[in-house]
Amino acid sequence: MTTWLLKTEPDDYSYTDLIRDKRTEWDGVANPAAQKHMRDIKKGDEAFIYHTGAERAIAGIAKVVRGAYEDPAHEGVRTAAGDVKFTLFDVAPGKAAKTPGTLAEIKADPAFKDFDLVRQSRLSVMPVPPKLDAKLRKMAGL
DNA sequence: GCCAACGTTGGC
């Protein structure tokens, strides 16, 4: 069981949209580093949904209802290492955050100093180490 | 609105 963090621009797709849809394919990720992480996403994993843009806060947590599978839009494309290059996974809403776990709050805690969200601001899919997972849940009231 | 950090593209 791994916990992930998924970034989204709420104007494009927000946690509220996920609640409305009840389930969605997490697509639109082209970045190779993010795709590398996505291949490891399994059914039963959980994922914080983080809103970028003006919000910069955790909006809620989602459940992975279908683990990584090949994106039919890019079928047959492989990486140099022979992995499926483009995968998708499906998520369903979990709980909405009671309190926003803001980026400012995250940055204020030295434990997050090496976290990808802080270190590599452009990465859109990243694993959350267990210690940070617990802290984030506390911050967001999840 | 700006710009740093990073990815991608295309000419060589």
Added chain:
DNA sequence: GCCAACGTTGGC
């Protein structure tokens, strides 16, 4: 295969 130019993301 390198790298300069260009495009994009996301925090500020």
